Amino acid sequence: MNLDIKTTEIGASHYIVSLFGEIDAYTAPQLKDTLLSLIEKQGQLIEVDLQQVNYMDSTGLGVFISALKSTKENGGEVRLIHLQERVRRLFTITGLDSVITIDSTVRGGN
Amino acid sequence: MENYRYYLKRYIDTQDESALYQAEQLSKLYIQNKISPEEIINKHIQALKDLFPHLPKEIDLSMNFLLETMISYGLAYQEHQSMRKQQLSLRSEMELAANMQQTLLLTETPNIKGLDIGAVSVPAKQLNGDYYHFSTDKNGRFGVAIADVIGKGMPAALAMSMIKYSVDSFSDHHPKPSSLLEKLNRVVENNVEPGMFITMLYGLYNPITEKFMYATAGHEPGFFYDATKNEFTEIEGRGLVLGVSDDTTYQEYELALQDGDIIFLLTDGVTECRIGDRFIERQEVLEVIKHYMHLPAQTLVEKVYKHFERLQEFQLRDDFTLIMIRKQV
Incomplete structure (x- = not known):
């Protein structure tokens, strides 16, 4: 399975990372590299758009945990937006929605 | 020459x-x-x-x-x-x-008066990322731990040994499930690399009060079968996965068990299994369980496992663990 990553700089220290495809053990390293290299620049706001992600496994959650830990060290924030129901459920079950900001708008369906 | x-x-x-x-x-x-x-x-x-x-x-x-x-x-x-x-x-x-891990993680299903217990745990590859453990104390209390280490292969297996030894040493005193998870979370947070984490549910059944106390660290919700109502519900409970933040606290939950009530605990290998492009829905898992409800606990969990193994053409994509605890007379 593939994951396409599109990074758009929309303002000073503000990026939108749009994802297309699936986040699993194969695609997760690529996403991790993208996010961590953005966070390293310090004090960045990174919005991750998951509208086009219909599958994510626990490896994907691991990537967001790494990103969260890295923002604690480097300052900055990662926000998740436009989550599909199935992906959102993962963040809810694991309690990660209590430590990562998640856009409340739920986009439906598979 | x-x-x-x-x-x-x-x-x-x-x-x-x-x-x-x-x-x-x-x-x-x-x-x-x-x-x-x-x-x-x-x-x-x-x-x-x-x-x-x-x-x-x-x-x-x-x-x-x-x-x-x-x-x-x-x-x-x-x-x-x-x-x-x-x-x-x-x-x-x-x-x-893999052999050593099997030996380490070996847990015997105990004989608890008033409970019928079954468990199956099968790794998708050589090393199992799922973990479950049963324990008992001299007051007849029964402890059950089920965990899923995220991250595969050798690092996950090593983390698993850490979990096992920590749980063993903490559960000697049978602390409240919430405080066991809090202690364990600190151990995990200090010892795993950033992207790795563990989901876990720990429960403690007291045969005198007939209550099952539990706390969950982001673990896939299990099912509760209420025999009186003949109804399944999702086992409620929220909590952050282990290994993310060292000051996490956990809430304690409680289920009062009546005769015939059943607790099902599982890992997401059961509910996240995919057949071709399709996901198994939790509802489907329940349907299969219902189909075998009349069977003793150990037979039931094995039948359910066989069912999904067959569906996935005997190629599990994820580790599969299912535990069942039935209150009986």
Whole structure:
């Protein structure tokens, strides 16, 4: 399975990372590299758009945990937006929605 | 050397079959003495030069060419062999690790008065990322831990041993499930790499109060079967996965068990299994469970496992763990 990553700089220290495809053990390293290299620049706001992600496994959650830990060290924030129901459920079950900001708008369906 | 030259000459002179047979014998000897292919070519060149001192220059040069080719070939072949050896030794180390893990994680299903307990846990690959453990104390209380280490293979297996030993040492005193998770979370947070985490549910059943106390660290919700209502509900409970933040606190939940009530605990290998492009829905898992409800706990969990193993054509994508605890008279 593939994951396409599109990074758009929309303002000073503000990026939108749009994802297309699936986040699993194969695609997760690529996403991790993208996010961590953005966070390293310090004090960045990174919005991750998951509208086009219909599958994510626990490896994907691991990537967001790494990103969260890295923002604690480097300052900055990662926000998740436009989550599909199935992906959102993962963040809810694991309690990660209590430590990562998640856009409340739920986009439906598979 | 002399032998090679002798038989070579005999063959050239007579084309005698027995000389060929001797060549075969010689090659076995060379293998025993670890003589490389290029050394044999070299012998051949020397023998030729001895026997026919006036060989055409072209033959002579072509022999040098062959020798160089064989030297390079020999080097590449050796490298290939040593990689194969390494691979074999890695594989046997993996097997050792897997065996050791199995021994470590072995847990016996205890006989608890008033409970019928069943459990199945099957790794998708050699090493299992799922963990479950049963314990009992002298007051007859029954502790159950179920966990899923996220991150696969060797690192996950190592993290698992850490979990096992921590749970063993904490659960000796049968603390409240919430405080066990809080302690465990600090151990995990301090010891795993950033992207790794663990989901876990820990529960404690008291046969005197007939209550099941539990706390969950982001673990896939199990099912509760209420026998009086003949109804399944999701086991409620929230909590952050282990290994994210060291000051996480956990909430305590409680289920009062009546005769016939059942608690099902599982890992997301059960609900996240995919058949082709399709996901198994939790509802489907329930349907399969319902189908086997009349069976004893251990038989039931095995039947459910077999069902999904068959659906996935015997190729599990994720570790599969299902535990069932039925309150009985």
